[in-house]
Amino acid sequence: MLCLRIIIFVVINAQVNCMVSLSDIGDVISFTHEVVSDVLKTWEVLSPIVQGPDRIDLPLLKDKEKRLLTRISDVSRKVDTVDRHLQYVASATKLNLEQDIPTQVRTDIRLDALLELVSMIQSADKSFQEYINLIQGKDNSTVQLEQHTLENFAIYVVSHSPDSVQGILSRIHHYLSPDGSYTTKIFQHKGLFQLVIKALQETDSKLCHVEQSPHQVLFNLYNSLQLTQLKGYTMMEFSWMLLRLYNKGEFTVESKLMRERYMERMTNQVKSIKEALKLADQSYWKCDPKKHVEGETYVQLTRLLQGYLQNEIDMNPKQSCSENCGFYSFTKQYGCYKNEFCSKQRSCKGDIVDCQFIDSDMWVCQDDPRKSSRRYAWINYENGRTLGNKDSCYRINKVDSWWYWIFWHCSYCFCLCDDKTNSDRYFNIRQVVSNVEKNKVVVGIRFVKNNGIIHLQIQEGDMLPFASVNDSSIQWKPVDDYTIKNEGVKEGVDYLMLSYKNRAIDFDDLKAPEGYVVTGVKFRSVGSHVNLEIQASPFNFTTGQLDHTKSMWISNDNTDGNLENPRTEIKINSADNPIHSLTSSTMESKHDQYLLFTHSDIDLDVAQTTIPFIDAQTVAPQPPTLLSGIGLYYKRKQWFGGFIGPKVFTYDPSRYLQDTFPELNEAEHFNVGGK
Known part of the structure; x- marks a missing residue:
């Protein structure tokens, strides 16, 4: 009898588990x-x-x-x-x-x-x-x-x-x-x-x-x-x-x-x-922590699109100054004319995009390259406009535009540099699955950054009868320890690389069919988008056994290019570093949306920071429970860059709740007064 087996199961495991939920007794009404x-x-x-x-x-x-x-x-x-x-x-x-x-x-x-x-x-x-x-x-x-x-x-x-x-x-x-x-x-x-x-x-x-x-x-x-x-x-x-x-x-x-x-x-x-x-x-996600700590509560992409000063003479092969800054929407650095300011800063070895003219002459405060991924702490233009927070400075340079052959003004342009050198801009796309053959399920998830690569790490545990999880078996599965330079590691097979043209990430709520639970997760590329997939496996409620032969991958294939109900974009404009916010972020995204990774605000931060950040807090419901889905979301406070994080959907065992008790009428004969 199912109810009796539930009771026996609870009593046997009473000294093992320190925390249990409804799933540990299968059906509290059956226990009653x-x-x-x-x-x-x-x-x-x-x-x-x-x-x-x-x-x-x-x-x-x-x-x-x-x-x-x-x-x-x-x-x-x-x-x-x-x-x-x-x-x-x-x-x-x-x-x-x-x-x-x-x-x-x-x-x-x-x-x-x-x-x-x-x-x-x-x-x-x-x-x-x-x-x-x-x-x-x-x-x-x-x-x-x-x-x-x-x-x-x-x-x-x-x-x-x-x-x-x-x-x-x-x-x-x-x-x-x-x-x-x-x-x-x-x-x-x-x-x-x-x-x-x-x-x-x-x-x-x-x-x-x-x-x-x-x-x-x-x-x-x-x-x-x-x-x-x-x-x-x-x-x-x-x-x-x-x-x-x-x-x-x-x-x-x-x-x-x-x-x-x-x-x-x-x-x-x-x-x-x-x-x-x-x-x-059924969703569970993490609110902002009281204190942001890099590597613990968040990680970040670095130098994906970063504010960069470059004279127009170095952005064309003719070394000409015949155009204006706005002309250079997509170019690269071709040289360093007469070892001007270009020789005193880290050059951009990738694409230079979205240039604009702010002013001709300026004071530039460069950040310490040994301690920071930023190029500049602040820039103070002679017209009075200041980019960033003008504070102490590691190294100051006076940078002035000049005239070339009287006819052409060689202006310093404020651009964005898309340089993969020393940049953390990679997403792991290898499968991350629990040991389904040993009856392990996913019970938690978090983002980690390892060797400059963003990974989704899973927490797994043994599945037990009646949709419960063995608390003592819970452990984090180590992420694959590789670098993009390792032999045999290939872009598009092992990892995705973001760039100016490929920097979108999708927000989806992926849910398993009824009778299935989450046993894996992975990223993939859909066009220029980073897209989430989950693995789901069927199970037997009474025995708690997974069927690994019928595991399936679930995804949302919709794109922003579809004619009918396309994905919609969340736009981030002029946003500051998210950890500067004094109030907590609120959920911004919905299922079937996306955003583009971008740079922080030019005036507030000299466009030095890649936003959004990645929320690295553990998302694992307590007590541990089965998951019926996993998703990605975006949260922020207005005027700040916000965070991308994972969320989970807890399993719903309510359909197993018993709401009638015909057997109790049969048991009435035990009541002596009823004889």
Whole structure:
């Protein structure tokens, strides 16, 4: 039976995993079903009814009391085994939600009030466990527990007070799943899950502190709340049993009504979460860090298109000054006339493009080539215009244009240099795949730069039954360590090189078909664009086995040249270095868009920096989960160059959630009162 295998799987792995998500128990509703069945079977212990002793003491307990308390302890331990792990995830999720969702919004959606009710159930369960352990002597105490104490606790649990366990469960359900009453419809009361989604959408809240997608957050919260309610239910069921054991009544009808109400609530809640999850975003990406650190939080392309001063006499083979700067839209350096300023700076050994005239004479501050990839720190023209931030300087040169044979003015032009020498402008296009044959899947991704080449690095882990991942197996797969100069390494086979004419990158959300998970990723060239592909592999939900023979590559082949629904361009104009922004970037791109790598603003940065930067933060949901897709996106703050980063789409196991429980009706015969 699937549910029983889920329980066995959880118990066996309880001491292995330090963090689990819903996928670790397959279906939390199926787990609830198993526990309810166990509780129903416990009623057989109480036939016939016996009179409880005045004092509860382990050596004097009658057989039926011992058996009942043992059953209670066993069921509680089973629930705790799962709950301990789920609460690790849920507590972090709740804490981080408090940081990501504003206080007023949390009040409006009643999140804080709900969490307080959860805390009350946890507190009651803790007392219940202490009593059971004391009765069974598990705390090595010689203190005896009065029967009256346990009776009073049982009465509290099932009382009609709003602060009893029964009352708290009713209030929790009201928050999660409105009952559809006339009053509810009039006041448009929505359940918590729908309200959380609505709050995130309306407040533009980003889950920067939660390392999960909104979809995963809702799913894990749902998990935690189901386990909390299951604890409450078991306390109520066992309280009726204890009261019956102590001859306070039969409580057959009461327990049956309570059980039916509980199962009806669980059915309503699973329907509610399924509806909410349809609207929840499955994507997860990283917000900007508090502090940008090159090589850790970002990497960058260098010297792709860089501001460059060149006299027009050196940009044509005739060494003529008969044209103007605007004439030189695409040329190269042909010489260095009379060893003027050209001999005092790094020459451009590639293409020189997009030249313009700013002023004839200037002061040029060159950067230290040993410490920086910049050519210039700033340029101060005699007309008063300054490019860059005029600060300290490594080396200053006075640069003046001149007249040639009276008739021609040989002007210094401000151009862009496209020189691959000492430039980081390469993308790895080799396949990066998990070890599918050993049942490993991709669970995380990040950008790294190695030997001047941009790589997508994957984090892989062992896939387990019921769409779960073995936490202890998680590791980063090393990137291929090669350079473009290695023997046998070829452009177009191993790597792509960007240039003025080939510098576009596509933004796509690539998703696997239903029943598939991500097992690989790679870049490819589509015309002049860097384009993403993902590998997806089918799997068996129950066994957790991948079928590597049916893996497929998925991509978006659309281009900006298509006549119907072409890709659209995100334009970057006059943008500053992105790490200079004092506020966090926001998502800018959508699926099926692209942009051109370009240079930073001429006035602000002398066009010395290649933008956008590449976000190098790890994108790996916690706890680890299967991925149903991977994408590329662009984020920025207005007037800044922004970042390109990877995002992932978390797997949706909600279709496996069970929302009917016909087998429980068959288990009713275990309830002695029902015979």
